[in-house]
Amino acid sequence: MKRILLFGASAAIVLCSCVSQKKYKELETKQKETQDLLNTATVKLNSCLEEQRVATTKVESLQDQVSTLKNTNAALLSNQGDLATLSKKGAENLEKSLESIKEKDMQIKTLRDAMNKKDSVTLALVTSLKGALGNLNDEDIEINVEKGVVFVSISDKLLFRSGSYQVSDRAKEVLGKVATVVKNKPDFEFMVEGHTDNVPISNNCIVDNWDLSTKRATAIVRILQKDFGVNPARMTAAGRGEYVPVAENTTTSGKAANRRTRIVVLPKLDQFYTMIEEGMKEATEASKSGN
Structure with missing residues (x-):
């Protein structure tokens, strides 16, 4: 009789343990899912901030290029003394420089307009x-x-x-x-x-x-x-x-x-x-x- 009682008590403990283990696994799974969502959102936020930093750096780089091109044109004009005496090659280089400046200026304006639009929406x-x-x-x-x-x-x-x-x-x-x-x-x-x-x-x-x-x-x-x-x-x-x-x-x-x-x-x-x-x-x- 004692053996039967001991066996029954042991079975009850095992069953309780199984139920507790199942609940633990469910909570553990839910916690992992929540952590995954948080990690994904954090990565996305950091990526957004990094992209914004890259865009700002690009604007500064384009501005530096425009400044360099303008200095190059000024140097060409100074060395030649007068537009009338420019060689054909010098004139072509000047024209290309002016085209590049115009393109860079338009790109900078596009970047600024986009940033201003984002700031306006915010x-x-x-x-x-x-x-x-x-x-x-x-x-x-x-x-x-x-x-x-x-x-x-x-x-x-x-x-x-x-x-x-x-x-x-x-x-x-x-x-x-x-x-x-x-x-x-x-x-x-x-x-x-x-x-x-x-x-x-x-x-x-x-x-x-x-x-x-x-x-x-x-x-x-x-x-x-x-x-x-x-x-x-x-x-x-x-x-x-x-x-x-x-x-x-x-x-x-x-x-x-x-x-x-x-x-x-x-x-x-x-x-x-x-x-x-x-x-x-x-x-x-x-x-x-x-x-």
């Missing part, structure tokens, strides 16, 4: 967001631009109760305003980031701060999609946990500042650079056809 987005959310206190929501990227940071007291990822009714009103703006800006994608302070959390629904921040970001994305019709293909949900603080976690106010949800609006820079390439091509063709 400014229009910021203006629209501030206009839609203008009735909120500064401590609840902040909108700023860094390196051409728009950031909307919303405090957790506006969105969630402490330790919860259930979105409040007041927050839905705010998210509706944000959704109205971003839906009218199809040239932007955005990432919703959840952030926490460093106070540990663990209960039946939440494993840790990583889990809480991810659940909060996902809750926001679902509402934007289901309640306000934002295209899910334009959104990424990411949990950053406690590891990207904006203030020290040693004070109550610092912890409150770190508990936030941030919407990172990303311009589609591939379209921006396609526009630059097309403009450069048109400038070159126009320069050739004008002679």
Whole structure:
């Protein structure tokens, strides 16, 4: 009889272990998927910033080339003394230099126009967001631009109760305003980031701060999609946990500042650079056809 009881108890322990292992694997898989999404978004953002830096460098390089060509022409004119005495070869070289200057000037203008257009679109987005959310206190929501990227940071007291990822009714009103703006800006994608302070959390629904921040970001994305019709293909949900603080976690106010949800609006820079390439091509063709 004792053997039967021992066998039954052993079987129950094994079954419980299997169930626990299965749940662990599911959570592990979900965490990996979320991390992959975050890594992809981070790589994309870094790539966009690098492309912007390359474009700026290219403008500076073209300006240097124009300056060099102008100096070359000045030297040719000085050495020859008078246009009437220029040799045929010198005149041809001068003509080619002038053609090159014209082409470079048009390319520079194209680059500047493209950059100004991107900056104008970003400014229009910021203006629209501030206009839609203008009735909120500064401590609840902040909108700023860094390196051409728009950031909307919303405090957790506006969105969630402490330790919860259930979105409040007041927050839905705010998210509706944000959704109205971003839906009218199809040239932007955005990432919703959840952030926490460093106070540990663990209960039946939440494993840790990583889990809480991810659940909060996902809750926001679902509402934007289901309640306000934002295209899910334009959104990424990411949990950053406690590891990207904006203030020290040693004070109550610092912890409150770190508990936030941030919407990172990303311009589609591939379209921006396609526009630059097309403009450069048109400038070159126009320069050739004008002679």
